[in-house]
Amino acid sequence: MSRIDVHQHFWSQGFVELLARRARPPLVRRDGDGWCVRLDGEPDAPIPPAAHHPVLRAEALAHDRVDVALLCMSSPLGVEALPAEEARPLLDAWHDGVRALDRRFRHWGAVALDGAVPADVDAVLDRGALGLSLPAGALSGPERLERAGPLLEALERRDAPLLIHPGPGLEDRRAGAAPALGLQPWWPALAEYPAQLQAAWLAFAAVGRRAHPRLRVAFAALAGCAPLHTERISARGGPVRGVGDPLIFYDTSSYGPRALDAMIRVTGVDVLVHGSDRPVAAAPADHGLGRAATAALHRVNPARLVSGVTARPERRLEAVA
Amino acid sequence: MIPHDAGRDLTAVELEDYVGRLAARPELWAGRVSHDPAARVFEELLRDEHLAVWLICWMEDHDTGFHDHDLSQGAVAVVQGAVHEDRLRFDGSRRRHTLRRGQTFSFAAADIHRVLHAGEGPAVTLHAYSPPLWRMGAYEVRHDGTLARHSLSYAEELRPLEAA
Numbered sequence: 098m099s100r101i102d103v104h105q106h107f108w109s110q111g112f113v114e115l116l117a118r119r120a121r122p123p124l125v126r127r128d129g130d131g132w133c134v135r136l137d138g139e140p141d142a143p144i145p146p147a148a149h150h151p152v153l154r155a156e157a158l159a160h161d162r163v164d165v166a167l168l169c170m171s172s173p174l175g176v177e178a179l180p181a182e183e184a185r186p187l188l189d190a191w192h193d194g195v196r197a198l199d200r201r202f203r204h205w206g207a208v209a210l211d212g213a214v215p216a217d218v219d220a221v222l223d224r225g226a227l228g229l230s231l232p233a234g235a236l237s238g239p240e241r242l243e244r245a246g247p248l249l250e251a252l253e254r255r256d257a258p259l260l261i262h263p264g265p266g267l268e269d270r271r272a273g274a275a276p277a278l279g280l281q282p283w284w285p286a287l288a289e290y291p292a293q294l295q296a297a298w299l300a301f302a303a304v305g306r307r308a309h310p311r312l313r314v315a316f317a318a319l320a321g322c323a324p325l326h327t328e329r330i331s332a333r334g335g336p337v338r339g340v341g342d343p344l345i346f347y348d349t350s351s352y353g354p355r356a357l358d359a360m361i362r363v364t365g366v367d368v369l370v371h372g373s374d375r376p377v378a379a380a381p382a383d384h385g386l387g388r389a390a391t392a393a394l395h396r397v398n399p400a401r402l403v404s405g406v407t408a409r410p411e412r413r414l415e416a417v418a
Numbered sequence: 419m420i421p422h423d424a425g426r427d428l429t430a431v432e433l434e435d436y437v438g439r440l441a442a443r444p445e446l447w448a449g450r451v452s453h454d455p456a457a458r459v460f461e462e463l464l465r466d467e468h469l470a471v472w473l474i475c476w477m478e479d480h481d482t483g484f485h486d487h488d489l490s491q492g493a494v495a496v497v498q499g500a501v502h503e504d505r506l507r508f509d510g511s512r513r514r515h516t517l518r519r520g521q522t523f524s525f526a527a528a529d530i531h532r533v534l535h536a537g538e539g540p541a542v543t544l545h546a547y548s549p550p551l552w553r554m555g556a557y558e559v560r561h562d563g564t565l566a567r568h569s570l571s572y573a574e575e576l577r578p579l580e581a582a
Contacts, residue, residue, distance in 0.1 A: 327467060341466050358571065362552040365465050366573040387574035 099164040101399035102380065103260070104317055104348045104372025107168045107202070108149040109194020115187050116174075121272070123174040136175065138274035142282050148376035151198060158201055161373065161380045167403075168195045170207035172232035172264025173285065177210050179270075184209035196225055205230035205260045208248070210267050215251035227403055228257045232264030237296035239304045241266055249309050258313040258402055260348075261297050261320075263290035286351075291321030298323035299330075302339025315346040315370060315402055319356060324363045340364060346402045348372025349394065354385040366390055370399045419446060419464040419471065427468050428548040430524040433493035437544045438522050440471065441495040447473050451498075453540045463544075470550035476501060476541040481534035484557035486527070486567075490547040493524035494533070499541025504532045506557070530557060 108116075113132065116125040125132045131146040147153050158166060170176065176187045188207055195204040206221025206229050218229055229252055236242045252259055263286075265271075298320040305312075316323075324340045324347075331337045339345060340363060347364065349357060350372045360369060371394045373380030384394060400406065420440055422428065428436065440446065440463075450461040453475045464471040476499065484506050494501075496517045503523060505513040516536055517523055525531055535541055551572040558566045 331467070337467065358553075361571060361573070362550075365462070365470070365550065366571065367462070386571045390571045390573040393573055 098396045098400060100162060100395045101371070101403070102161065102163045102166045102373050102375070103315060103370045103399050103402065104262075104350050105154075105166045105168050105202075105375045106149075106171045106377060107151075107154060107195055107198065108144075108171070109151075109190065109197065112187065112190040112194050113149070115190050123176060123179075134174070136173070138271045138276055139285055140276045140280050140282050145376075154376070155199060155201070157375065157380075161375070163201075163373075163380075165201055165203060166373075166375070167203050167205060167227065167260075168198075169205040169230040169260055169262055172207075172230065172262040173290070175232075175265045175270065177207055177232055178234070178265045178267050179209070179211070181209045181211040184211060192221070192224065192226075203227050210235055213245075213248055215247045218248050218251035218257075219255070222255055222257055226257075228252065228259060230260040230262050232266055233261050233290075233293035233297040234264055234266030234269040236261060236300055236305070237266065237293055238300050241268070242297075242300045242305050243308075246308060249305070249312055253309050253312045256311075256405055258315060258405070260315045260317065261294065261301075262317045263293050290318060294318060294321035295323040295326075298339065298345075299336060301345070302336035302342065306339070306342060306345075311344070313344045313346070313402055313405055315348055315372075317348050317372065317374075318350045319347045319352055319360055320345075322356065322360070325359055327363055343368065346370050346398065349384060350374035351378045353381065357384055357386060361386070361390070366393050367398060367401075369394050370402055371395045422469055424468060428546070430491045430493060430526060433491065433546045433548055434495075434522050434524040436469075436471075437493045437495035437546050440544050440546075441497045441520075441522070444497070447497075447544065451475055451542055453477050465550055468548055468550075470547045472545045472547075474543050474545060476535040476543065478535055482532055484530055484532045484559075486530045486555040486557075487525070487547065487551060488553040488555060489527050490549055490551045491525065491527045492545060492547040492551070493522060495522045495544045496520070497542045497544060499539050500536040501541055501543060502534050502536045504534070506530050506532070510563070530555075 113125055122135045122137045124135050128143055132144040134142045134144055170191060176184055188209060204226055206226030208217040235245050294316055298316055301314060327337060327340045346368050348370050351374055383391060447463055450473050452459050455477050458480045459475040461473040463473055496519050498519055500516060500518045503515045507513060554570045554572055555567045556570050560566060
């Protein structure tokens with residue numbers, strides 16, 4: 098059984114060149130040997146030259162002891178939320194780039210939210226995507242979730258999973274906004290992403306699951322630790338059943354043994370999947386939870402997320418070691 | 419699966435009652451029974467905020483080793499074959515109970531015990547933990563007779579920890 102990393106990013110040269118030609122954010126500019134990313138309302142973020150080098154990234158798989166890495170769009174860029182005529186060439190270039198990598202890299206498809214239809218989902222799946230990624234902002238409330246409903250139905254019909262990644266939806270664009278004074282580069286990842294993910298998790302648990310009973314959904318970054326709020330969700334009459342949903346998965350990106358242990362206490366181990374967020378974050382070789390938990394996070398649970406072979410958590414601990 | 423509507427963690431008495439009622443409903447779990455000579459087979463039957471229920475299938479020589487359940491109390495029903503439950507005494511001796519089909523037992527979170535396959539033929543047990551099992555302690559008796567506790571995630575298989 099393959100060791101799978103469900104969450105990595107890769108920008109091909111072609112994708113970066115299109116971003117470099119843009120006059121308005123999202124855009125990149127040369128910064129020494131590497132690049133600098135400019136987004137509306139956020140401080141500039143440097144991208145080291147090695148981050149998206151195809152050979153170095155392939156070597157990193159061996160270093161991380163990963164057999165298959167699932168690449169997804171860097172949704173915080175806001176490409177999916179751009180007007181369709183701006184988003185589509187960028188998304189085409191991104192897909193071309195990830196398809197050109199060797200077979201150890203698979204990808205989550207991405208679509209332009211502006212005017213998106215189910216055929217867009219079919220198109221990315223037909224061209225090799227194993228599922229779809231959507232920015233959390235496209236799903237972060239009942240109304241937004243309902244608007245995305247036809248895309249989720251298309252995934253469900255194809256038995257393909259959804260990855261929910263931090264990033265803006267159509268209503269979240271803040272064109273021309275300057276970053277607040279003193280904002281550090283870590284601010285969005287710690288103050289905004291968890292909140293977006295929590296809102297998307299609450300919306301999906303409250304109304305999404307009923308509309309899409311068989312959809313396998315993975316949230317990046319432990320869904321902003323949304324399930325850890327279980328007692329508060331219960332106390333305020335929220336959708337506590339989301340905590341025990343066996344088809345909602347949580348990737349581990351940038352979290353370690355303490356947060357993962359707290360999640361396991363609430364959700365059980367069967368819904369946690371290893372996601373490194375490379376090259377944004379370094380991948381831990383081991384989450385420090387022990388041999389059986391490692392097998393569950395790296396092999397058994399991601400296989401269930403991707404293929405859906407087992408709809409119900411099922412474990413033969415020795416067999417997967 | 420048999421629901422519970424306590425809205426809180428269950429007591430040991432309630433857990434023993436639960437596994438007893440579940441044992442009487444084989445249509446809810448018999449399809450999940452499978453045995454593997456190499457190791458116990460675990461199947462999670464239910465997990466919610468207050469209760470986790472597992473089916474465990476045992477064959478000859480399968481043994482959990484001495485362990486505790488950290489903050490969770492639990493109960494077991496034997497639905498096929500037999501298992502021994504051993505308790506560790508401070509003088510190094512063991513207190514053994516043998517449980518056969520139709521029998522149940524419970525344990526408090528503070529209890530340290532070991533469960534192992536007994537008799538001939540495969541065994542099947544139903545286990546209920548409240549709150550759901552999360553961390554466990556596995557005990558190792560070292561060569562010099564001292565006792566060591568290893569903290570494990572519940573995902574980690576409990577097996578006898580041999581002195582190195």
